[in-house]
Amino acid sequence: MASQLVSTTVNGDPVQFACPTDESLLNVLRDQLGLTGAKEGCGTGDCGACSVTLDGRLVCSCLVLGVEAEGREISTIEGMADGDKLHPLQQQFIDNAALQCGVCTPGFLVAAKALLDKNPSPTEEEIRYALAGNLCRCTGYDKIVRAVQAAAKDMRKLSKKR
Amino acid sequence: MRYESPTTTKEAVALLAGEKGSAYVLAGGTDLMVRLRMDLIEPDLMVDIKRIPVMNEVKKTATGFKIGAAVSSAELGENKALGKAWPGVVEAARLIGSDQVQSRCTIAGNLCNASPAADSVPALVAAGAKAVVVGKSKRRTVAVDKIVTGPGETSLAKDELVEAITLPKRAARSGDAYLRFIPRTEMDIAVVGCAVSLTLARGVVKTARVALGAVAPTVVLVPEAARALIGTKLDDNALEKMAAACSAACDPIDDKRGTIEYRTRVAGVLAKRAAKIAFERAGGK
Ligand SMILES: Cc1cc2nc3c(=O)[nH]c(=O)nc-3n(C[C@H](O)[C@H](O)[C@H](O)COP(=O)(O)OP(=O)(O)OC[C@H]3O[C@@H](n4cnc5c(N)ncnc54)[C@H](O)[C@@H]3O)c2cc1C
Ligand code: FES
Ligand code: FES
Numbered sequence: 001m002a003s004q005l006v007s008t009t010v011n012g013d014p015v016q017f018a019c020p021t022d023e024s025l026l027n028v029l030r031d032q033l034g035l036t037g038a039k040e041g042c043g044t045g046d047c048g049a050c051s052v053t054l055d056g057r058l059v060c061s062c063l064v065l066g067v068e069a070e071g072r073e074i075s076t077i078e079g080m081a082d083g084d085k086l087h088p089l090q091q092q093f094i095d096n097a098a099l100q101c102g103v104c105t106p107g108f109l110v111a112a113k114a115l116l117d118k119n120p121s122p123t124e125e126e127i128r129y130a131l132a133g134n135l136c137r138c139t140g141y142d143k144i145v146r147a148v149q150a151a152a153k154d155m156r157k158l159s160k161k162r
Numbered sequence: 163m164r165y166e167s168p169t170t171t172k173e174a175v176a177l178l179a180g181e182k183g184s185a186y187v188l189a190g191g192t193d194l195m196v197r198l199r200m201d202l203i204e205p206d207l208m209v210d211i212k213r214i215p216v217m218n219e220v221k222k223t224a225t226g227f228k229i230g231a232a233v234s235s236a237e238l239g240e241n242k243a244l245g246k247a248w249p250g251v252v253e254a255a256r257l258i259g260s261d262q263v264q265s266r267c268t269i270a271g272n273l274c275n276a277s278p279a280a281d282s283v284p285a286l287v288a289a290g291a292k293a294v295v296v297g298k299s300k301r302r303t304v305a306v307d308k309i310v311t312g313p314g315e316t317s318l319a320k321d322e323l324v325e326a327i328t329l330p331k332r333a334a335r336s337g338d339a340y341l342r343f344i345p346r347t348e349m350d351i352a353v354v355g356c357a358v359s360l361t362l363a364r365g366v367v368k369t370a371r372v373a374l375g376a377v378a379p380t381v382v383l384v385p386e387a388a389r390a391l392i393g394t395k396l397d398d399n400a401l402e403k404m405a406a407a408c409s410a411a412c413d414p415i416d417d418k419r420g421t422i423e424y425r426t427r428v429a430g431v432l433a434k435r436a437a438k439i440a441f442e443r444a445g446g447k
Contacts, residue, residue, distance in 0.1 A: 002164055021165035021208070022198060044196045046349075048262055057236060057265035063195040064266075065188075067165045068210060111261065132348035133260020 008069040010035070011079030019066040026050045028066035029076060037077035037106040041135065048134035051107040051114075052076045058114040060133075077106035080113065088154040089113055089147070096147035100138035108134050112148045120156055124149070167210040171217070171296050171325050174209050179298040179321035181207040187323050188212075189232055190266030192259060193275040209323075217325060220244060226331040228294075231270035231324050235282075236261075238269070248329055249443060250338030250357055250436075254285035257342060260349055270324045276310045279352040279376035283310070285340040287373035287381050288357035291329050297322040307373075310380045336361040337443025339436045342375070343428050345419060352376045353420040356408070356432040358440040360391065365446065367391045372404065372433060377412040377425050384411040387433060396441050404437060405430030 002021045009015065010033065017032050024043075029035045029052070041047035043062045050062040053075045080087045089109050092098070099105045108131060115122060115130040122130065127148050128141070136144060164181075168174045178185050183206030188194055197203045211217050217230035220241050227244055235255040238244060245252045251269075258267045258281050269282040273293065286306045293309050295302050298321040306327065311317050318324070338359035344350035355375030361368050372387035390403035414425040 004165065022163045022205075024195070024199070043199045045192060045259070045263060048260065051262055054265070057234075058262050059265050060262045062199065063191050063263075065165065065191070065195070065208075065210075068167075068191075068212075070167070114261070129348060130261055133262040 004067045006067055006070050008071065009073045011075055017066070021065065021067050023066045024062050025052070025054075025064040025066050025069055025074070026061035028069070029061060029074075035076050035078050038110075039103050039106065041103060041107075046135065047104070047107070048111060048131075049104050049107040051110040051134065053110065053114060058111055075110075077110055080109060087113070087151075088158070089116070089151040092147040092151040092154065093144075096143050096150060098139060098143040098147035104134060104136040104139075108136070108144055112151070116148070116152055116155060120159070121152060122148075163205050164207045165210065166207065167213045169213050169215070171214055171323070174211055174214060174323060175296055175298050175321055177207065177209050178323065183207065185209065185320070187274070189268040189271035189274075190234060190263075192263050192267045193271060193277075211323070223328075224331075225328070227329040229269065229327045229329070231268060231326055233268060234265055235267050235269070236264040239264070244329075247332040248285075248289060248338060250340045250359060250440065251282065251285045251289050251291070251329065254282045254340035254342075254355075254357065257281045257340070270327055273306055273309055273327070274316055274318065274324060276312070276314050276316050276380075277351075278313055278379055278381065279355065280381070281340070281342055281352055281355055281375065283381045284355045284357035284373040284375040285338065285359075286327065286329075287383050288340075288359040288371045289329055289338060290359070290371060291327050293324045294326040294328060295322050296325045301325075303328070307381065307383055312379050333361045335363070335444050335446075337440040337445075339439035339443065341432045341436045341439070343432060351419070354414075354425050354428045354432055356429060356436045358391075358433065358436040360437070360440050360444060362441075362444045362446050366393055366395055367441070367446075370437075372408065372437070374408060374411060374429050374433070377414040377429050379413070382411055384408055387411070391437060395446065396437060401434045401437065405434050408433040 039049040041049035185207040217232040340357040342352040342355040360370040370388040386407035394400035
């Protein structure tokens with residue numbers, strides 16, 4: 001299998017890896033870079049557990065080739081907390097018990113952050129549409145939506161202070 | 163698999179032409195990657211078109227809009243001028259998949275994937291969109307309804323790709339709309355899709371185009387449905403006639419998401435609703 005050398009940026013750090021050309025970005029992140037936050041739930045774009053951002057846009061990393069990352073900027077769940085300080089979304093997911101097994105959680109967090117970065121005060125409907133590409137099989141969606149609403153409020157407060 | 167990401171259309175076409183085995187154009191990959199992951203295809207070559215500058219542009223031209231083949235639906239949604247001129251095309255492109263899929267999927271990929279249920283295609287057909295097709299020795303511009311020949315089949319030669327989709331310049335007092343029926347509210351495949359584009363003169367419909375998706379092996383343009391609208395203000399009689407023409411044009415499959423009878427009936431219902439929205443957007447009263 002043809003392998004290719006790729007230089008990219010992951011969570012702000014320059015990274016190089018060699019990967020087979022038909023390997024998904026998800027497998028590269030997990031198996032080569034040790035970033036196992038993004039999960040493979042389906043591998044076909046349906047569940048969103050593999051969500052990351054690529055040049056600032058939310059994507060399913062299972063539907064991106066590792067070689068496509070050349071020269072791009074990737075952000076994963078591992079880059080979300082500020083050192084030991086959790087992101088408001090992460091904190092609110094805990095406080096609202098918006099997770100059980102946790103397999104879907106990194107994907108929901110990355111997708112919710114992508115939403116709030118664009119739209120700091122989404123309506124409940126907007127949140128539900130924005131998270132339609134993320135499936136959860138244990139918690140149910142209400143707690144997740146509440147957590148996103150609470151985090152949006154926290155984030156609006158924080159940005160006012162600044 | 164060889165992966166190439168050329169920076170010009172010419173190089174991309176030369177790569178396709180030069181490959182002896184199977185070669186695929188990679189746009190957003192939201193169809194192609196699924197097929198790759200499911201081992202439905204074993205490409206010898208993938209030509210990623212996302213690094214080709216002209217394919218990443220949306221341009222307003224003297225004759226309308228030119229949308230590069232690598233422009234994502236998310237980007238289309240952010241283009242105000244396009245949304246104003248062709249709201250139906252943009253809403254159709256914005257219905258494809260989740261936000262994750264939107265960041266990647268393209269209308270050219272939606273077209274070339276050749277699914278009978280592709281959401282943006284009825285809107286493109288109704289709009290009279292054209293595909294700029296580039297091959298090794300020639301470049302041609304063809305109506306989008308000439309690209310898809312059957313489920314999963316296109317009229318593109320092996321060395322050809324779509325460089326851009328063009329939309330005509332919009333006449334004053336025009337509007338378009340796309341509606342689909344799915345059992346859920348998001349993330350599902352159309353059971354029926356319908357697009358209507360029309361232009362008014364002195365308050366009545368002067369020209370119209372009606373296209374249906376998911377009710378036949380390819381998206382169908384229904385001239386009889388358009389004729390039923392022309393010269394009217396969408397009175398009940400005109401709408402009934404149009405709905406009947408739409409139902410008559412259906413040749414759908416029977417599956418778990420919709421029976422033949424259901425799809426045939428819903429085609430007419432959706433067409434009426436889409437026509438009313440298009441009429442309103444054109445400023446009709
Ligand atoms: C979770 C999920 C949900 C989806 N929901 C919908 C939906 O609601 N509605 C819908 O219509 N579709 C849906 N799709 C299918 C898919 O997202 C669309 O068909 C999309 O528009 C494909 O565009 P792409 O750029 O990703 O194409 P790709 O996957 O890159 O390509 C698709 C096909 O077209 C060919 N191709 C691509 N670009 C060109 C070109 N410029 N010239 C020649 N050939 C080309 C490729 O070789 C391939 O065969 C969904 C997919 C997923 C994974
Ligand atoms: S693993 Fe990528 S969407 Fe499910
Ligand atoms: S917490 Fe288990 S899938 Fe969501």
